[in-house]
Amino acid sequence: MAQSKLRQVLAAFEENTGPKSLSQIAHDLEITQPQLEGMIAYWVRRGKIREVADLSECPTCGRDDGCPFVLELPKSYELASDSELIALPMVGVATCQHKK
Amino acid sequence: MTATIALAGNPNVGKSTIFNALTGSRQHVGNWPGKTVEKKEGRLHVGDMDILVVDLPGTYSLTAYSIEEIIARDFIINEHPTAVVAVVDAANLERNLYLVAQVIELEVPVIIALNMTDIAASRGLQIDANRLSERLGGIPVIETVGNRSMGLDQLATAITQVSEHPVQALPRPTYSGILGDELTALEAMIAADSTLAGQYRPYWLATKLLENDTAVLAAMEAQGKASLIEASEAAQIRIEDATGEDAETLIADQRYTTVGNIIATVLERPSQAVLTTSDKIDAIVTHRIWGLPIFLLMMWLVFQFTANASAPYLDWVDVFINETVYGWAGQILAALGLGNTWPAALITDGIIAGVGGVLVFVPVLLFLYFALAVLEDSGYMARAAFVMDRVMRWMGLHGKSFLPMIVGFGCTVPAVYATRTLENEKDRKLTGFLATFMSCGARLPVYVVFGAAFFGARSANLVFAMYIVGIGVALATGFALKHTVYKGKPPAPFVMELPPYRVPRLRDVWRQMGERTEGFLIKAGTVILGVSIALWLLMAIPGRANAGSFNDVAPEDSLFGVVSGAVAPVFQPAGFGSWEATGSLITGFAAKEVVVGTMNQIYVGVDGEPEPEETVSFTEQIKASLLGFGEAAILTVQEILNIIPRTINLIPGINLGEINFFGVAEAEEDTTGLQAALVNSFTQSAGSAAAGVVAAVAFNIFVLLYVPCMVAVSAMRQEFGTRWMWLQIGYTLALAWIAAVLVFQVGRLFV
Numbered sequence: 001m002a003q004s005k006l007r008q009v010l011a012a013f014e015e016n017t018g019p020k021s022l023s024q025i026a027h028d029l030e031i032t033q034p035q036l037e038g039m040i041a042y043w044v045r046r047g048k049i050r051e052v053a054d055l056s057e058c059p060t061c062g063r064d065d066g067c068p069f070v071l072e073l074p075k076s077y078e079l080a081s082d083s084e085l086i087a088l089p090m091v092g093v094a095t096c097q098h099k100k
Numbered sequence: 101m102t103a104t105i106a107l108a109g110n111p112n113v114g115k116s117t118i119f120n121a122l123t124g125s126r127q128h129v130g131n132w133p134g135k136t137v138e139k140k141e142g143r144l145h146v147g148d149m150d151i152l153v154v155d156l157p158g159t160y161s162l163t164a165y166s167i168e169e170i171i172a173r174d175f176i177i178n179e180h181p182t183a184v185v186a187v188v189d190a191a192n193l194e195r196n197l198y199l200v201a202q203v204i205e206l207e208v209p210v211i212i213a214l215n216m217t218d219i220a221a222s223r224g225l226q227i228d229a230n231r232l233s234e235r236l237g238g239i240p241v242i243e244t245v246g247n248r249s250m251g252l253d254q255l256a257t258a259i260t261q262v263s264e265h266p267v268q269a270l271p272r273p274t275y276s277g278i279l280g281d282e283l284t285a286l287e288a289m290i291a292a293d294s295t296l297a298g299q300y301r302p303y304w305l306a307t308k309l310l311e312n313d314t315a316v317l318a319a320m321e322a323q324g325k326a327s328l329i330e331a332s333e334a335a336q337i338r339i340e341d342a343t344g345e346d347a348e349t350l351i352a353d354q355r356y357t358t359v360g361n362i363i364a365t366v367l368e369r370p371s372q373a374v375l376t377t378s379d380k381i382d383a384i385v386t387h388r389i390w391g392l393p394i395f396l397l398m399m400w401l402v403f404q405f406t407a408n409a410s411a412p413y414l415d416w417v418d419v420f421i422n423e424t425v426y427g428w429a430g431q432i433l434a435a436l437g438l439g440n441t442w443p444a445a446l447i448t449d450g451i452i453a454g455v456g457g458v459l460v461f462v463p464v465l466l467f468l469y470f471a472l473a474v475l476e477d478s479g480y481m482a483r484a485a486f487v488m489d490r491v492m493r494w495m496g497l498h499g500k501s502f503l504p505m506i507v508g509f510g511c512t513v514p515a516v517y518a519t520r521t522l523e524n525e526k527d528r529k530l531t532g533f534l535a536t537f538m539s540c541g542a543r544l545p546v547y548v549v550f551g552a553a554f555f556g557a558r559s560a561n562l563v564f565a566m567y568i569v570g571i572g573v574a575l576a577t578g579f580a581l582k583h584t585v586y587k588g589k590p591p592a593p594f595v596m597e598l599p600p601y602r603v604p605r606l607r608d609v610w611r612q613m614g615e616r617t618e619g620f621l622i623k624a625g626t627v628i629l630g631v632s633i634a635l636w637l638l639m640a641i642p643g644r645a646n647a648g649s650f651n652d653v654a655p656e657d658s659l660f661g662v663v664s665g666a667v668a669p670v671f672q673p674a675g676f677g678s679w680e681a682t683g684s685l686i687t688g689f690a691a692k693e694v695v696v697g698t699m700n701q702i703y704v705g706v707d708g709e710p711e712p713e714e715t716v717s718f719t720e721q722i723k724a725s726l727l728g729f730g731e732a733a734i735l736t737v738q739e740i741l742n743i744i745p746r747t748i749n750l751i752p753g754i755n756l757g758e759i760n761f762f763g764v765a766e767a768e769e770d771t772t773g774l775q776a777a778l779v780n781s782f783t784q785s786a787g788s789a790a791a792g793v794v795a796a797v798a799f800n801i802f803v804l805l806y807v808p809c810m811v812a813v814s815a816m817r818q819e820f821g822t823r824w825m826w827l828q829i830g831y832t833l834a835l836a837w838i839a840a841v842l843v844f845q846v847g848r849l850f851v
């Protein structure tokens with residue numbers, strides 16, 4: 001039975017043995033990167049993939065504009081751990097607010 | 101005539117801009133009933149039409165996974181708006197049309213505002229709006245640029261047209277195979293239930309039941325529709341048996357397929373090669389084998405650049421602060437009648453020597469932050485994290501652990517807080533532990549001053565070695581802990597967006613340099629100033645009987661000298677068992693920059709005498725300083741150019757000559773008072789000049805590995821608890837001492 005494209009996206013994460021870029025996965029699955037990001041968003045909602053949170057701000061210096069040493073890294077994702085698969089995200093959980 | 105229009109769309113698509121443009125000041129802002137999510141309503145008057153415009157929360161989907169999604173779809177289902185204006189980011193059509201597909205499933209009249217068409221055009225994206233409308237069953241598609249008020253009149257016209265003639269030929273999503281069959285069967289069952297048919301669009305409700313939508317299931321349960329839920333569950337089982345896929349994923353997949361098919365016919369992208377330039381560069385830079393050596397080379401270049409390019413300015417600032425400013429302060433204090441008094445000593449030997457001794461390194465940090473900002477802005481730092489993911493996982497660590505460690509290159513404190521990005525507590529603690537071994541900006545002045553004193557023109561090698569040793573110790577510690585205390589399954593790799601490489605923007609680089617250096621200056625004006633005053637006080641108070649009086653005591657007999665001298669034998673096996681070196685390590689607990697400040701106070705502030713300036717006028721001093729600054733600029737260019745031959749000379753058998761604008765070896769000629777004093781002190785404590793060099797390296801190793809600073813320790817206590825904090829302090833002190841002793845004892849066998 002042929003896997004759906006969505007399932008192939010999840011499989012790409014499950015079978016990933018080394019760091020991969022979104023463009024590599026999109027290329028492998030023959031879809032565009034925006035399509036891939038949309039499909040990843042589906043699995044993020046289902047709780048199977050997690051978007052790596054932005055690095056936390058450091059409150060020590062109390063600067064209004066945030067710590068200048070904290071890097072703004074590009075979007076990253078990883079497979080959610082087994083323990084998190086027990087419960088799907090609950091209603092009321094805030095949506096991802098990725099810093100741009 | 102009145103109508104209600106709902107604005108729906110993904111976050112950050114310019115929905116609020118369009119809302120504001122349509123409603124102007126006729127707005128009401130509140131909260132959705134019982135929720136903390138903001139609700140905005142406004143009025144649009146067109147002709148005799150009074151239209152209520154409701155701005156729905158930004159969402160990517162209309163499922164039940166977030167409160168925003170529930171609010172948006174409940175409004176459409178329960179309030180029956182005349183039409184929904186779906187605001188779509190034209191530059192990100194695929195992602196946005198997925199939401200549109202779900203709005204269409206609600207069987208409500210839809211208008212698409214194809215927003216940000218200017219950005220899409222600037223990216224070479226060509227969208228055929230007419231064709232898009234056609235493919236969506238005739239839904240009006242209006243091109244807009246909300247922030248420039250373009251297309252808004254046409255949008256308002258479309259809204260009035262749909263409001264006046266609300267019956268729109270509604271497109272209906274089609275699902276093929278068993279999914280379509282089961283949906284049709286469930287739809288029929290719902291349509292036959294007059295209660296449900298009056299509340300919901302049957303086809304939409306059937307879709308949601310198959311998707312196992314928690315909110316819809318709860319509503320059905322509340323209405324006692326157990327048979328419908330059972331039918332839906334049975335249908336899901338049949339679908340999964342037939343396709344091997346759960347119904348929810350199958351439905352979402354078909355939506356994506358539909359969207360993909362539409363996109364293929366309406367969107368034209370700029371001609372794309374199979375591999376972009378960034379992809380081609382990444383094939384080398386993130387290569388399984390070459391990635392790591394390239395990362396090390398980049399680090400090497402960063403520290404070559406930092407140490408060499410900053411050296412001329414470092415010398416200039418050193419002369420300016422420790423001679424010119426020191427001299428001016430002495431003259432002013434003498435003119436005020438305070439010469440040779442303790443307040444004068446506090447200002448010159450305490451504050452100027454302590455804070456000034458640290459401020460000397462501002463050029464070094466400026467150049468380091470410049471180099472790091474260039475790496476970040478060019479997109480390389482993301483690749484570094486990517487490359488190190490492989491190394492980290494090979495050691496049994498989480499790839500994400502390297503992210504806080506990169507932050508640790510700037511400052512350990514945010515690195516400790518950055519461990520929050522790891523969800524597992526053990527990983528967080530372990531990463532916090534390792535991040536302290538990364539050389540922060542505060543340690544850099546120590547490396548630089550020792551590098552210049554003991555290695556001259558090759559000082560960058562010491563700096564580079566310290567950074568690499570820090571990474572190596574962190575990885576080795578992580579490896580040891582992960583295979584003993586923190587045993588667990590190997591972490592999964594992560595997937596990262598690698599943004600295209602770009603030429604760094606000078607404005608961004610400048611901003612980062614400025615903000616990071618500002619932090620250093622703030623620290624100099626607070627922590628370092630405080631420690632300098634306290635240190636001066638401790639060095640002015642006699643530490644033993646008959647050693648002198650306040651402000652008239654030999655440094656080694658001061659309270660600070662006596663206490664440091666008592667601890668000093670501990671460091672004798674490491675070759676730096678002098679009270680001066682020990683004392684600077686003690687004050688280094690407060691902040692690592694203070695190590696250099698303390699040395700400056702001990703070696704220069706007390707023993708050093710300012711150059712007599714009486715014969716040189718103020719104007720001549722300023723002129724000399726400006727000339728010195730200009731000379732430093734020329735020498736900086738020389739040093740940057742020399743990085744190339746110095747790097748190539750690493751290849752055995754090659755020995756390229758270096759550029760020398762002034763015909764003299766500047767870097768080797770200029771030795772500051774502090775550097776000369778350090779060489780003398782370490783030669784004495786280690787026993788010989790050659791052993792002194794090894795002792796200097798051992799001292800730097802100790803500075804690298806021992807407790808980072810008070811604030812970092814406090815951050816650790818806050819994040820990981822008091823017990824962990826003490827464990828970290830104990831471990832880093834023991835490790836630093838053992839490593840320093842090993843380096844000295846083994847190293848001196850070879851000199």
